[in-house]
Amino acid sequence: xxxxxxxxxxxxxxxxxxxxxxxxxxxxxxxxxxxxxxxxxxxxxxxxxxxxxxxxxxxxxxxxxxxxxxxxxxxxxxxxxxxxxxxxxxxxxxxxxxxxxxxxxxxxxxxxxxxxxxxxxxxxxxxxxxxxxxxxxxxxxxxxxxxxxxxxxxxxxxxxxxxxxxxxxxxxxxxxxxxxxxxxxxxxxxxxxxxxxxxxxxxxxxxxxxxxxxxxxxxxxxxxxxxxxxxxxxxxxxxxxxx
Numbered sequence: 001x002x003x004x005x006x007x008x009x010x011x012x013x014x015x016x017x018x019x020x021x022x023x024x025x026x027x028x029x030x031x032x033x034x035x036x037x038x039x040x041x042x043x044x045x046x047x048x049x050x051x052x053x054x055x056x057x058x059x060x061x062x063x064x065x066x067x068x069x070x071x072x073x074x075x076x077x078x079x080x081x082x083x084x085x086x087x088x089x090x091x092x093x094x095x096x097x098x099x100x101x102x103x104x105x106x107x108x109x110x111x112x113x114x115x116x117x118x119x120x121x122x123x124x125x126x127x128x129x130x131x132x133x134x135x136x137x138x139x140x141x142x143x144x145x146x147x148x149x150x151x152x153x154x155x156x157x158x159x160x161x162x163x164x165x166x167x168x169x170x171x172x173x174x175x176x177x178x179x180x181x182x183x184x185x186x187x188x189x190x191x192x193x194x195x196x197x198x199x200x201x202x203x204x205x206x207x208x209x210x211x212x213x214x215x216x217x218x219x220x221x222x223x224x225x226x227x228x229x230x231x232x233x234x235x236x237x238x239x240x241x242x243x
Contacts, residue, residue, distance in 0.1 A: 035149035041156035042190035053101035067128035112154035159193035
């Protein structure tokens, strides 16, 4: 699973009220944001769900007892409960903490391969915790911190490096091809977008991936099991130098 932060904000000022709960999700640059994009597209096919934890914070002092809070599946949600996501039976902010998390189980479904689904979760007051902190103000932006949007999909894309880097080894991009390379060689699905940038052995490894997959395709063809692209007509091939 890959996660991409959305709606990037500058660092925001804190609020000094007591006994209120609000979202505190941060992007990799440690800026608070109010949404995130999650894709199963770079996960192995064996991954059928994932737990995404949204940080929640409270103002005031930590409590010596567990406190409950309420969450509403709000307008704009296209994800279906039980099909695309599951929420906890109760929402608990545990004792002796000023930060906890709301665990959302996202379920991988076939329809996510063609269109993303959206889940908007709005915090609501309870007997233990209020939602008086609705907005935090930054230098240039404001952030609504009682509402958080998750956009979930299962779409694997070629990314910005395929044409100039990977096409030499793997030929024309297709989702089926990348998934096959993953199955045959163990290449991480996110290798084509991010992982290769940190690979000190990239030159040797990418050649291994290309040659190993090409040998697999050739063996399948000799045995009468030609591997085709998703159209069922075009034989799958690697880059010209690795056929």
